[in-house]
Structure formats: structure tokens, C-alpha cells
Amino acid sequence: MSEQAKELAGVKSGTHLATRRAFLLGAAAVGLAGCSGSSDRWAQMQESNSYSSAYGPLPNEPYPIPAVNIKSVPRQFQRQLVNYRGAEPAGTVVIDPQNRHLYLVRGDGQAVRYGIGVGRQGFAWSGRAKIGAKKEWPTWTPPSEMIDRQPELEEYRGGMQPGLQNPLGARALYLYEDGRDTLYRIHGTNEPWSIGKAVSSGCIRLFNQDIIDLYRRVNVGAEVVVL
Numbered sequence: 001m002s003e004q005a006k007e008l009a010g011v012k013s014g015t016h017l018a019t020r021r022a023f024l025l026g027a028a029a030v031g032l033a034g035c036s037g038s039s040d041r042w043a044q045m046q047e048s049n050s051y052s053s054a055y056g057p058l059p060n061e062p063y064p065i066p067a068v069n070i071k072s073v074p075r076q077f078q079r080q081l082v083n084y085r086g087a088e089p090a091g092t093v094v095i096d097p098q099n100r101h102l103y104l105v106r107g108d109g110q111a112v113r114y115g116i117g118v119g120r121q122g123f124a125w126s127g128r129a130k131i132g133a134k135k136e137w138p139t140w141t142p143p144s145e146m147i148d149r150q151p152e153l154e155e156y157r158g159g160m161q162p163g164l165q166n167p168l169g170a171r172a173l174y175l176y177e178d179g180r181d182t183l184y185r186i187h188g189t190n191e192p193w194s195i196g197k198a199v200s201s202g203c204i205r206l207f208n209q210d211i212i213d214l215y216r217r218v219n220v221g222a223e224v225v226v227l
Contacts, residue, residue, distance in 0.1 A: 037172040054079055055209050062137055063164050065208045068146040068192055077115025077196045079210055084111035095204055100196045106216055114210045119202035131222045132176025135167045137162035143183055164190055168210040175224055
């Protein structure tokens with residue numbers, strides 16, 4: 001397996017990293033015009049077993065995760081290495097909601113790019129934060145404001161237990177600003193069809209396979225920039 005294949009399959013990890021109140025203020029002036037698609041090697045990897053393993057089933061998780069039907073996922077929303085010429089240092093998570101991408105800056109002129117689902121119009125957000133906490137198979141507790149909008153969620157006011165039906169999926173990264181929980185999350189999803197779309201209530205969602213890969217690569221304290 002090539003080194004690039006290992007990176008994308010999640011075999012090799014270790015990039016060090018760094019969290020809603022004022023989080024909406026001061027949209028980041030970070031240019032992603034310097035991010036470009038990868039080479040033909042990526043197209044070749046798509047057909048390889050090493051690439052397929054990146055989205056294969058994960059039977060050893062506490063709640064076994066099914067494979068993603070990768071043939072139904074547009075190439076731009078599949079995990080891949082891309083060139084990165086932005087100013088953010090290695091370990092920074094850069095989120096581009098408009099183009100439905102999340103970048104993990106590597107510091108070697110490249111970034112790992114993931115496809116994401118984003119908030120519906122009216123729930124968009126931007127700014128800077130830090131990853132204040134990481135959780136595997138987290139409990140989902142809808143905010144009171146969400147319950148007011150969707151009374152059917154009242155039964156989960158005390159939290160929904162982890163599992164494949166939990167909206168946070170297999171992993172969650174909790175975004176903090178000035179030491180306070182913003183209530184925004186980067187998380188997995190039980191709705192893989194939503195990647196590349198604007199459907200959530202403001203949080204950033206990834207395939208469960210991708211959030212597990214990202215979770216391994218980042219540490220609490222990592223900087224997050226939302227364009």
C-alpha cells in the first residue's frame with residue numbers, strides 16, 4: 001500500500017492539532033483558492049482496494065458501521081489529499097461550507113480534504129474556534145431552542161444514547177470559543193446521503209468513516225476556521 005493510500009485509508013495518522021456566542025463574529029479571511037484537486041494517482045486509487053477500505057464497513061466499532069456506497073458519492077466529497085497554499089499552520093481545521101469541504105492542514109503543502117454536510121440557510125455560521133473536547137459515540141442532547149422548533153424532540157431533552165441512529169454518529173469534536181462550548185459540533189452522521197448538502201441545524205457532518213479518520217488526526221486545542 002502506498003504512503004498516500006495509507007493516509008487516506010486512515011492507517012497512518014498523527015498530525016497534531018488544536019473551540020457559539022461570539023463565534024458568529026469575525027468571519028475568517030482564509031483563502032482556499034490555494035487548494036486544488038489531487039493528481040491522477042487519486043483517480044487510480046479510487047479503483048483500488050486500499051481506497052475502498054477507507055469507506056468499508058467497520059465491524060469492530062461498539063455499533064458496527066456499514067460501508068458507504070462510494071459509487072454514489074461524487075468524487076469531490078470523497079476523502080483525498082489536495083494541494084494547500086493557504087496561510088494556516090499545520091494542524092488547523094479549515095471548513096469551507098459553501099463548497100462543502102473540510103480541510104486538515106498538514107504543513108507539507110498539502111491538506112486532507114473531506115466532504116461535509118452543512119447547516120440549512122439561516123443556520124450558517126463562521127469564525128474561529130478551538131476543539132474543546134472529543135468524544136467517541138457521543139450522547140446527543142438537542143438544545144432547548146431546537147426542541148422549541150421541533151417539539152417531537154422533547155423525549156431527548158435529557159440526551160439520546162449513542163448508536164447508529166444518534167445524529168452525532170460515531171465521533172464528535174466539540175467547538176469552543178473563549179473556553180465556552182459554542183454548541184456547534186463536527187460529527188459523524190447516520191444520513192450519509194446528506195454529505196454535500198445543506199441540511200443540518202448548523203453543525204458540520206461527515207461520513208462516519210471520515211469523522212473517525214479526522215478524530216484520530218486531531219487533538220483537543222486544535223484551531224478551527226470556518227469561512
